[in-house]
Amino acid sequence: MLIGVNDKGQVVGLDNAKRLLEDLPNKIQNALGIIADVNLREQGGQAYIEIVTQPYEMPVAYHGEYHLRSGSTKQVLKGNALQQFLLKRLGKTFDDVVEPKARLEDLDPETIQAFEQRGVERQRLDHHEPLRIGLATFLDNLNLTDGEGGVKRAALVLFGKHPMRFILGAHIKIGRFGQDATDLKFQDELSGDGFRLAERTLQLLDSKYLPGLVSYQGLYRQERLPYPPDAIREALLNAIMHKDYFGGPIFVWVYDDRLVFFNEGSLIEGLTPADLQQPHSSRRRNPTLAMAMFRGGLVETWGRGTLKMIAECRAWGLPDPLFEDKQGGFWVTFFADRYQEALLRQAGLNERQTKGILYTKQQGRITNADYQRLNDCSRNTASTDLKELVQQNWLKQQGTKGAGSYYVVNQ
Incomplete structure (x- = not known):
């Protein structure tokens, strides 16, 4: 890092270079806990400061806080995120400590x-x-x-x-x-x-x-x-x-x-x-x-x-x-x-429909005639119940309409 040099790389000088040379090492150590080389340089009669730091394997805290840059934002790491970050930087995982x-x-x-x-x-x-x-x-x-x-x-x-x-x-x-x-x-x-x-x-x-x-x-x-x-x-x-x-x-x-x-x-x-x-x-x-x-x-x-x-x-x-x-x-x-008896009852199906679905699941299929015999009901009642079960996606109708029609569970 250079202090007293503009963005174009031109030395513009410092009025307080000697004081900065004395103050900066202590301020860096107090704020970051690291040692940095602070050198006074001169070019064309203008003084500037050069700060050199060596790479650190350990994360560096700023006033006791760890800051992480993510994209264009800066985050302060706390709690679990901080512990995970520190372990990762140390090459460790939680279980290996x-x-x-x-x-x-x-x-x-x-x-x-x-x-x-x-x-x-x-x-x-x-x-x-x-x-x-x-x-x-x-x-x-x-x-x-x-x-x-x-x-x-x-x-x-x-x-x-x-x-x-x-x-x-x-x-x-x-x-x-x-x-x-x-x-x-x-x-x-x-x-x-x-x-x-x-x-x-x-x-x-x-x-x-x-x-x-x-x-x-x-x-x-x-x-x-x-x-x-x-x-x-x-x-x-x-x-x-x-x-x-x-x-x-x-x-x-x-x-x-x-x-x-x-x-x-x-x-x-x-x-x-x-x-x-x-x-x-x-x-x-x-x-x-x-x-x-x-x-x-x-x-x-x-x-x-x-x-x-x-x-x-x-x-x-x-x-x-x-x-x-x-x-x-x-x-x-x-x-x-979902074709369990308890869940079928919770779904609001009537007794006939519950028995019909359980029969279909066990036998693989059910016809209108099967439904009538199982529940001792009329053809119209069976047709109404089966139509509701198809509309509610419990059963699927297959085969040709009429005598060739049958129903299977809609898995």
Whole structure:
């Protein structure tokens, strides 16, 4: 930087060059916390000041604030944005940082043993490795410690006895809602080691939040979740792995007709929601945590998580899940089969129409005559009911009009 030189590069001189030479080094250090070389130069009898600074690996604060220029605007970084910025400049990620107050005693040995067993089953870890080489070395081999007893945040997320003592965002909140997000019926909060958190959440959803769909195979009653468990598990594991842990918890909204997951942290740069519906590269917000989860047999490293969710939903006969990147986070929405008896009744269909739709779904088609026999009603009543179901997009009419006409569900 040159002071006393105009925009054309011409030296115009300074009246107070010597005073600036004395004052500027202290002012720069006080304002920015850096050392700069301040030199007095002269050209054609005119004095000017030259200020030389060396590159700094660490971000430089101005009066304790960090300013970032984005396009033509200048932003003051605060909170999560500041922490992410500082970590990025240091070449670090949240999960790879040593938690200064944490010790090996804060990790759960039983969880680590279960992790090791699963990793062995998936042929990603050697049998009895923690016992053979010692816990500290085992964790160090997973890059979960710094080799000197320092415990990284990734280890606390995966194995911590009480991870929220160190990482406030390490928990899951589940809520059961009515028609919209303002109608909260009941809720739960789950915390603990991330290795078993997804499974515990799935069990709670199964037992309390998601009533099973009942069907019969012969004389035997069968019940299953309204959503594929493997898709739910994948959504939970992806949220745990890719979450921005500077933020709040993972949220799960349970509605009659959909299941919604949200974790803070937008998609990694270079990925869009549309990319997640086709083969794509694996981009990891928390690479240390992700690699440990891979070694423990929880996830893959090929960017297949969202594709697995889509495949599971299709195999279950459900619409594809919706992936969204908005409001500073990532959303996954699973849609229920709208041809459930409870949802049909909530939609305001009469008893005959409900029975007719369920029959059509089970048999694959229904005719006007089938509808009359099923409901013991007249042809005119059957025609009126079926016409309404077509108009409301529950059924589609196919075949030739008259005796050749039949109806199928409008998936």
